[in-house]
Amino acid sequence: MVVFSHEYAIVGGGGGEPLAQLSAGFATFGTLGVDIFFVVSGLLVTQSLIERKAIGFFVMSRALRILPALFVVLALSAWVLGPALTELPLRVYFQSRAAWTYVARNLTLVDLQWGLPGVFLHNPVGDAVNGPLWTLRPEVQMYGSLLLLGIIAAAGGAALSRYRAAVVGAGMVAAIAWGWATHGDLGGHGLEPSSLSRLAPYFSLGALLYIARRAVPITLLAPAVAWAIAIASRGTSLFAPAFAIGVALTTVWLAYSNLGSLRRWGRFGDFSYGLYIYAFPVQQMLIALFPSWHRPEHFVAVYFATLSCAVLSWRLVEAPSLSLKKRFPNWKRDPTPLRAVTET
Numbered sequence: 001m002v003v004f005s006h007e008y009a010i011v012g013g014g015g016g017e018p019l020a021q022l023s024a025g026f027a028t029f030g031t032l033g034v035d036i037f038f039v040v041s042g043l044l045v046t047q048s049l050i051e052r053k054a055i056g057f058f059v060m061s062r063a064l065r066i067l068p069a070l071f072v073v074l075a076l077s078a079w080v081l082g083p084a085l086t087e088l089p090l091r092v093y094f095q096s097r098a099a100w101t102y103v104a105r106n107l108t109l110v111d112l113q114w115g116l117p118g119v120f121l122h123n124p125v126g127d128a129v130n131g132p133l134w135t136l137r138p139e140v141q142m143y144g145s146l147l148l149l150g151i152i153a154a155a156g157g158a159a160l161s162r163y164r165a166a167v168v169g170a171g172m173v174a175a176i177a178w179g180w181a182t183h184g185d186l187g188g189h190g191l192e193p194s195s196l197s198r199l200a201p202y203f204s205l206g207a208l209l210y211i212a213r214r215a216v217p218i219t220l221l222a223p224a225v226a227w228a229i230a231i232a233s234r235g236t237s238l239f240a241p242a243f244a245i246g247v248a249l250t251t252v253w254l255a256y257s258n259l260g261s262l263r264r265w266g267r268f269g270d271f272s273y274g275l276y277i278y279a280f281p282v283q284q285m286l287i288a289l290f291p292s293w294h295r296p297e298h299f300v301a302v303y304f305a306t307l308s309c310a311v312l313s314w315r316l317v318e319a320p321s322l323s324l325k326k327r328f329p330n331w332k333r334d335p336t337p338l339r340a341v342t343e344t
Contacts, residue, residue, distance in 0.1 A: 002132065003279045003303055005030030009125055010283045011295045026188040032247070034135055035192075035202045037276075039251045041139060042172075042206025049150050050165050050211070058150060061325060062143050065273070066136065068321040069313050071107055073277045077129050078102040078116060081281060085288055088118035106130075109137045120284050122291075130280045138196040142203040145175060169211045172204035179204070186240040201241070205248035218256045223249035273318065274310025282306045 005028045008017040020028045027035075049058050078099060086093045093099055096117040105113040114128040125131070149171040153164035179200035180186060184193060192198055209216055216222070226246035233239045283302050286293070293301070 001029040001033035001036075002276065003283070003306065004299065005033070006131075006280060006283060007295050007299050007302075010123070010287055011293070011298050012124055020191070023188075025191055026243075027192055031192045034199070035244070035247050036251050037135075037272075038139070038142075038199050038202035039206035039209075039248045040255075042142065042203035043210040043252070044206075045143065045146060046168060046172075046207035046210045049146050050168065055147065055150050055154060057325070058147060061322075062140075064321045064324060065318070066140070067107070069273060069317045070136070070277060071103070072313065072317050073130070073281070074103040074106050077281055081129075081285060082116040082119050085120070085285065086116070086118035087121060093117050102129075106133060109133075109140055112137070120288055123284055123287050125284070128280070129284065130277070132276060132280050134194060135199070138199045139203075141196055142175075142200060145171060145200075146207070165211050169208060172207040172211075175204040176201045176208075180241055183240060186237040187235045188239045188243065189235070192240075201244050202248065205244060206251075209248060209252050216252070218253055220253060223253055269311065269314040269319065271307065271310035271314055274313035275306055278309040278313065279306045282309065 005017055005019070008015070008028075017028045017030075019032060020026075045062070048061055052058060082099060082102075083090055083093055088096070098113065098115070098117050102113050102116055105111050112133060114131065116129050119129060120126050146168065149168045150164065152171075153167040179197045182197040184195075184197070223246050226242055226249055230239055230242035230246050233242055279302065282305050283298075286298060286302055286305070290298070
C-alpha cells in the first residue's frame, strides 16, 4: 500500500492518489498502510513486553529488529547507491560531510538526514533518498513508552508486576487521550498529520486489543459500527477517533479471518520491514535510471525489486540478528499466556 501510494509522488503523470480522492484528502493508501502497521506493531510488541519476564529481552528484541537492517540499508544508500548515481565527481562526493553523516544521523532516528550529495536532483521528489524513515522515530518513541510502563510495573514489586497488563493498558489509554488532544485535525479536514500525536493512538489501540483479547469479539460488526460512525461524523471531533478505531478493529478482524492461502504467506519469512526500508530508495533509483517509464511498469519493477531486497534482508540480516535472542535462555516467556498470538 505504501509503495503504491508513493508512486503518485515519485512518478510524474496525471491522476491523483486514489484513496486521497475517495477520502477527500484525509488519507492515502500510504498513510493507511502506516496506520495499520502501527496497530499491528502495538499489538505484537505489547505481547512481547507482557509475556516475557525480563525488561532486557524487550530492549534487545526491539534493537535487533530495527537496527541491523536499518544500518545495512543506510550504508548501501550512502556508500553504494550514492556514489553510483551522484552527479558529482566521486572525489567531491566522498569529500562531502553529508556522505558520511547519512548513516549515523539516520541510525539515531533523532535528526534525520534526507539527501545525499548530488543524488536524485532531477527526480520529482529530489530531496529524499529514503523518505519513509520518518515513521521509525514515532515507532521507537512508542517502544520507549512501553518500556517505561514495564519498568514502572517491575518497580512496584511482585504485586504490581502481576498486573503489568493493567499498568500498560492504563498507559496506552493515556497515550490515546494525549494523541487525540494534540492531534490538531480530528475532523479530518486535511491529510493525516505526520506526527506522533496521530500515530500514538493507532499503536495504543493495537496494544489495548492485545490486552483485552479475551473481551473483544473478532467479528465484522464492531469495525462496521466504527466505520459508520466515522462516515457520519466527518468534520467533527469524533471523525479521527472513529477512523482510528475502525482501522484497528478491521486490522484485527482481517488478521484472524480465514483468508485461505494468504494465511500461509508468512511461512517464507517476515519481509515487511525489508519492503518498507528498501522501497523508497528503489523507487527513486528506478525513476532516475528510467525516467520515461510510466506508473504501471515502474510499480511492477519497483515491487519485485524491493521484494528481492526484502528477502535478502530477511535471510542475511534480520533473521540472523533475531536469532541472537536465543543466547539469553533466562528470558523466558510467561508460562500462562491467555491466547496465542504470533510473536514479533
